[in-house]
Amino acid sequence: xxxxxxxxxxxxxxxxxxxxxxxxxxxxxxxxxxxxxxxxxxxxxxxxxxxxxxxxxxxxxxxxxxxxxxxxxxxxxxxxxxxxxxxxxxxxxxxxxxxxxxxxxxxxxxxxxxxxxxxxxxxxxxxxxxxxxxxxxxxxxxxxxxxxxxxxxxxxxxxxxxxxxxxxxxxxxxxxxxxxxxxxxxxxxxxxxxxxxxxxxxxxxxxxxxxxxx
Numbered sequence: 001x002x003x004x005x006x007x008x009x010x011x012x013x014x015x016x017x018x019x020x021x022x023x024x025x026x027x028x029x030x031x032x033x034x035x036x037x038x039x040x041x042x043x044x045x046x047x048x049x050x051x052x053x054x055x056x057x058x059x060x061x062x063x064x065x066x067x068x069x070x071x072x073x074x075x076x077x078x079x080x081x082x083x084x085x086x087x088x089x090x091x092x093x094x095x096x097x098x099x100x101x102x103x104x105x106x107x108x109x110x111x112x113x114x115x116x117x118x119x120x121x122x123x124x125x126x127x128x129x130x131x132x133x134x135x136x137x138x139x140x141x142x143x144x145x146x147x148x149x150x151x152x153x154x155x156x157x158x159x160x161x162x163x164x165x166x167x168x169x170x171x172x173x174x175x176x177x178x179x180x181x182x183x184x185x186x187x188x189x190x191x192x193x194x195x196x197x198x199x200x201x202x203x204x205x206x207x208x209x210x211x212x213x214x
Contacts, residue, residue: 009125028171050107066146109160
């Protein structure tokens with residue numbers, strides 16, 4: 001499947017970017033190298049560093065549609081920061097590890113979707129008040145009302161808080177779609193984050209392809 005464009009509904013704050021990665025082998029056969037795992041710590045000297053201003057800007061982006069990004073519904077980038085501080089941010093697979101490292105340091109939430117578990121057309125928009133999906137293998141669900149989400153043909157499948165279980169990567173994944181949830185109030189940060197993210201992805205062995213957001 002070729003994913004050339006991704007439709008984005010009008011939004012005054014959203015500054016998203018996206019790209020597709022084709023991995024050289026299934027993720028179960030592609031362990032993260034030591035240099036990548038090292039980047040899952042705040043001790044790593046990353047080209048980008050998050051701070052309170054970044055965190056508030058991301059929360060403001062998610063609040064715009066009426067969503068409340070607090071508690072268990074806080075942005076994924078904040079969850080990573082807490083998990084790292086508690087020593088709970090470990091390796092999952094190469095695709096997720098690159099995503100987590102970049103999100104941790106940049107402060108921007110990032111979604112990673114298995115393209116073989118999702119179906120076009122894809123779009124980004126604010127979820128309806130009644131929307132929800134299961135986000136983990138235990139069957140827990142998240143209320144999506146007012147939250148910016150990535151939608152595929154079946155409905156919402158990812159966002160800046162928790163991605164849907166039905167389209168998450170697995171050991172058999174070979175193609176992924178990444179969405180960087182940036183905000184216009186942090187001018188240039190989404191582009192910087194995406195550039196670094198793609199460089200790390202390609203260093204692991206992935207081949208990336210730009211996606212036009214329209």
